[in-house]
Amino acid sequence: MLAAAASSLGATIHSLLIRPQVFSLQPVGTAPNDVAIRMAEHRRELRRQARELAKRDPGLACELRIGRPDLARQYDDGGLVDMNHAPAQVIATVPGMRPELVERILQVREAVGVSSSPAELSVTANLSVDLNDELAEYTVYLP
Numbered sequence: 001m002l003a004a005a006a007s008s009l010g011a012t013i014h015s016l017l018i019r020p021q022v023f024s025l026q027p028v029g030t031a032p033n034d035v036a037i038r039m040a041e042h043r044r045e046l047r048r049q050a051r052e053l054a055k056r057d058p059g060l061a062c063e064l065r066i067g068r069p070d071l072a073r074q075y076d077d078g079g080l081v082d083m084n085h086a087p088a089q090v091i092a093t094v095p096g097m098r099p100e101l102v103e104r105i106l107q108v109r110e111a112v113g114v115s116s117s118p119a120e121l122s123v124t125a126n127l128s129v130d131l132n133d134e135l136a137e138y139t140v141y142l143p
Helices: 002-022 032-056 058-063 099-112 118-124 129-138
Strands: none
Touching (some): 032 129, 118 129
16 A cells, blocks of 8 residues: 555656656746747837837937947837948848848948938938838938
8 A cells, every 4th residue: 555655646746847848847938939020029119119210209219329339328119220320340240231232222321321210221322122121120310
């Protein structure tokens, strides 16, 4: 009788120890992909809010250093890049941006001055239409 009880207790303890390896104990909605999606959506919302702030109050956006991850700052803009002021290495972080495009943008910026929108930059720098979505999502154009 004692042997049966000890065997049952041992099996129960063993089952509890291996349970995490057999069954996921993650709460619903915390799987790694779910967390990654929520973080990406959060950063997208931060970019939207920062672009809205820049449109409403460009001076404040400059003071907060929106789009300037190369400078010390406290405001989280979700990863925006100020195409009118950021250095080449920051512009190069925009998805789809190749070194020759960064150089073209810098040349246009020096010759023409600031751009007011992704569309204006795209036309002025003769960028591919394939970049339009990335420019609209990840850039800001401060005066």
